[in-house]
Amino acid sequence: MPTNIYKMRSKVWPYPGMAGWRFLTLPKKQGQEIKQKFGKNARGWGSLPVSVTIGTTVWNTSIFPDKISGSYVLPLKAKVRKMESISDHSTISFVLTLR
Secondary structure, three states, X not given: OOOOEEEEEEEEEEOOOOOOOEEEEOOHXXXXXXXXXXXXXXXXXXXXXXXXEEXXXXXXXXXXEEOOOOXXXXXXXXXXXXXXXXXXXXXXXXXEEEO
C-alpha cells in the first residue's frame, strides 16, 4: 500500500453548537504518522488536503489538527452522510489519501 493511503475506523461525533457539523477523529497512531510525514505541507490552520472514500462515495476535503486528541479531525459533509446512511455516533471505515 502506498505510504500516503490510510485505512481507518472512527466514530462520528457532532460538533457542539448550531452549525450541525459532523467529524471523525483520526486514530492517534495514524494521525501522528501523518503529521510526521506530511505536516510540512500544512496549509491554513494546519490543514492537509486529502481524498476520502467511504463506501462508494469519494470526495476531496482537508483534515485539521486537533489539540484535544493530538491527531486530526475529518469533517463529514451532510451529502456524504446521507448517501452512505451515516448517523451520529456510528463507527465507520474509511480510506484517507493524502494529496
